[in-house]
Amino acid sequence: xxxxxxxxxxxxxxxxxxxxxxxxxxxxxxxxxxxxxxxxxxxxxxxxxxxxxxxxxxxxxxxxxxxxxxxxxxxxxxxxxxxxxxxxxxxxxxxxxxxxxxxxxxxxxxxxxxxxxxxxxxxxxxxxxxxxxxxxxxxxxxxxxxxxxxxxxxxxxxxxxxxxxxxxxxxxxxxxxxxxxxxxxxxxxxxxxxxxxxxxxxxxxxxxxxxxxxxxxxxxxxxxxxxxxxxxxxxxxxxxxxxxxxxxxxxxxxxxxxxxxxxxxxxxxxxxxxxxxxxxxxxxxxxxxxxxxxxxxxxxxxxxxx
Amino acid sequence: xxxxxxxxxxxxxxxxxxxxxxxxxxxxxxxxxxxxxxxxxxxxxxxxxxxxxxxxxxxxxxxxxxxxxxxxxxxxxxxxxxxxxxxxxxxxxxxxxxxxxxxxxxxxxxxxxxxxxxxxxxxxxxxxxxxxxxxxxxxxxxxxxxxxxxxxxxxxxxxxxxxxxxxxxxxxxxxxxxxxxxxxxxxxxxxxxxxxxxxxxxxxxxxxxxxxxxxxxxxxxxxxxxxxxxxxxxxxxxxxxxxxxxxxxxxxxxxxxxxxxxxxxxxxxxxxxxxxxxxxxxxxxxxxxxxxxxxxx
Numbered sequence: 001x002x003x004x005x006x007x008x009x010x011x012x013x014x015x016x017x018x019x020x021x022x023x024x025x026x027x028x029x030x031x032x033x034x035x036x037x038x039x040x041x042x043x044x045x046x047x048x049x050x051x052x053x054x055x056x057x058x059x060x061x062x063x064x065x066x067x068x069x070x071x072x073x074x075x076x077x078x079x080x081x082x083x084x085x086x087x088x089x090x091x092x093x094x095x096x097x098x099x100x101x102x103x104x105x106x107x108x109x110x111x112x113x114x115x116x117x118x119x120x121x122x123x124x125x126x127x128x129x130x131x132x133x134x135x136x137x138x139x140x141x142x143x144x145x146x147x148x149x150x151x152x153x154x155x156x157x158x159x160x161x162x163x164x165x166x167x168x169x170x171x172x173x174x175x176x177x178x179x180x181x182x183x184x185x186x187x188x189x190x191x192x193x194x195x196x197x198x199x200x201x202x203x204x205x206x207x208x209x210x211x212x213x214x215x216x217x218x219x220x221x222x223x224x225x226x227x228x229x230x231x232x233x234x235x236x237x238x239x240x241x242x243x244x245x246x247x248x249x250x251x252x253x254x255x256x257x258x259x260x261x262x263x264x265x266x267x268x269x270x271x272x273x274x275x276x277x278x279x280x281x282x283x284x285x286x287x288x289x290x291x292x293x294x295x296x297x298x299x300x301x302x303x304x305x306x
Numbered sequence: 307x308x309x310x311x312x313x314x315x316x317x318x319x320x321x322x323x324x325x326x327x328x329x330x331x332x333x334x335x336x337x338x339x340x341x342x343x344x345x346x347x348x349x350x351x352x353x354x355x356x357x358x359x360x361x362x363x364x365x366x367x368x369x370x371x372x373x374x375x376x377x378x379x380x381x382x383x384x385x386x387x388x389x390x391x392x393x394x395x396x397x398x399x400x401x402x403x404x405x406x407x408x409x410x411x412x413x414x415x416x417x418x419x420x421x422x423x424x425x426x427x428x429x430x431x432x433x434x435x436x437x438x439x440x441x442x443x444x445x446x447x448x449x450x451x452x453x454x455x456x457x458x459x460x461x462x463x464x465x466x467x468x469x470x471x472x473x474x475x476x477x478x479x480x481x482x483x484x485x486x487x488x489x490x491x492x493x494x495x496x497x498x499x500x501x502x503x504x505x506x507x508x509x510x511x512x513x514x515x516x517x518x519x520x521x522x523x524x525x526x527x528x529x530x531x532x533x534x535x536x537x538x539x540x541x542x543x544x545x546x547x548x549x550x551x552x553x554x555x556x557x558x559x560x561x562x563x564x565x566x567x568x569x570x571x572x573x574x575x576x577x578x579x580x581x582x583x584x585x586x587x588x589x590x591x592x593x594x595x596x597x598x599x600x601x602x603x
Contacts, residue, residue: 018438018441023453134333138582140585142582143553143578144537153567243448247541248448251541277449282444289444
């Protein structure tokens with residue numbers, strides 16, 4: 001166990017190093033001249049040259065990378081070209097909003113996905129089952145921005161139940177969470193369905209039924225807890241979906257998180273911010289996968305450590 | 307299926323049965339019909355559009371300068387500058403399918419080559435290729451595509467390239483896992499003992515076994531590609547206006563969605579239907595081509 005954790009940790013560190021290298025190579029390839037961007041259009045050649053010196057942009061590639069890496073290790077993601085602020089500071093101030101949104105989304109996708117999956121599995125082969133599986137297909141096929149705008153149109157503009165975007169109260173959280181969670185709900189419902197169908201076929205369920213337990217007791221006491229285990233282990237992997245999803249969802253709802261930060265940076269080609277958000281996201285995904293791998297054998301002892 | 311008897315011709319012979327079994331599934335038929343309509347619109351677009359998709363019609367805007375809702379002349383209404391939405395959607399089908407096919411074709415090709423090489427050669431080839439795949443997997447797909455799109459000036463082909471660079475990873479993983487178990491089987495050893503070269507073994511004996519997996523992933527992958535293209539275009543870094551793409555039509559008109567909802571929801575429905583169609587067909591193909599997966603559905 002300890003050897004396994006140590007090996008996974010080492011792998012994680014190597015992957016993070018690799019990510020920083022790939023991110024930096026991409027940053028290096030950008031045709032826009034950051035020094036010129038910072039100095040502005042009217043700056044003299046001398047000013048631009050000074051800024052270039054200051055940022056170390058005239059150093060060879062590996063030295064620039066080492067500087068970048070040392071910065072990262074100190075939590076320094078560089079400075080935004082246009083906002084003249086530390087990227088790390090911008091991300092730190094935006095992160096809580098994004099985390100809140102992700103919590104909401106996880107809640108929505110588990111609630112929707114697991115309920116749909118359980119109902120579909122219990123009514124396997126029926127019209128309800130087919131209908132739910134079509135809904136889950138729609139969930140994984142629908143572009144998130146369309147879902148978001150549709151929810152806004154129906155529930156905020158037409159019905160007036162929720163505010164049209166923004167941040168602050170619980171009501172603001174509902175629509176973006178559903179939008180972000182809908183995709184995952186599609187996956188979870190299908191996994192939950194097949195997992196529960198597998199479990200319901202097991203001998204111990206038949207034993208429980210033979211003992212005379214009620215349907216509800218069998219379902220909630222034996223079947224569902226066992227069927228959920230493999231799915232809980234997947235939540236870590238969800239982080240990847242969320243990190244892509246928040247860019248879209250936050251821009252649709254005007255949610256002030258790191259996704260919106262990235263989207264605004266895209267519009268102005270503010271590379272350090274895009275890079276910072278990418279690094280943070282990749283970081284979150286790697287940690288999510290690590291967590292999923294470490295948790296999986298703990299919630300489901302049948303999974304063996306490799 | 308006995309491994310030794312399978313010749314490269316076997317999957318081809320099985321395909322006739324595949325189409326027959328496909329059309330017995332209502333959802334797959336629905337998917338095929340949607341795909342057929344989209345392909346028809348993409349191929350014959352210039353001949354079937356009722357209006358020029360680039361022309362800004364004078365009568366395409368109301369007296370106040372607002373876009374027109376769907377009517378007899380403009381079937382799906384007009385956009386903010388008075389262009390016919392229906393005609394733009396038909397041209398958008400072309401954009402979506404070109405990117406879907408080119409980007410996904412590239413991704414499937416790259417993924418298969420990487421997966422088969424890593425799974426067959428093992429050793430340092432495997433280490434380098436699969437560690438790199440792991441690395442790419444750690445990037446959030448959309449953000450990586452955004453960074454790439456920001457570096458290169460977006461055009462139709464660049465967008466396709468960017469999507470391919472992001473999407474080959476999953477296919478590589480799947481093909482790798484399957485090749486690995488396949489490469490250890492006796493009939494591959496037998497081939498090698500008879501003097502077959504690496505190329506011959508990979509192309510004639512490993513690739514045919516992966517064909518069904520590749521077909522399934524190629525179909526499902528188009529759905530992902532269509533969605534990613536729409537999302538990039540919606541964010542303004544995909545296909546650039548005035549070339550119509552379903553995503554950039556929504557991007558151009560989204561601020562007016564309260565007064566002109568058709569400009570967002572009709573293209574949105576088109577994206578959803580096309581992605582749904584490829585997902586439904588891909589899922590049905592998986593059930594048919596891969597019997598081991600059947601218990602899960």
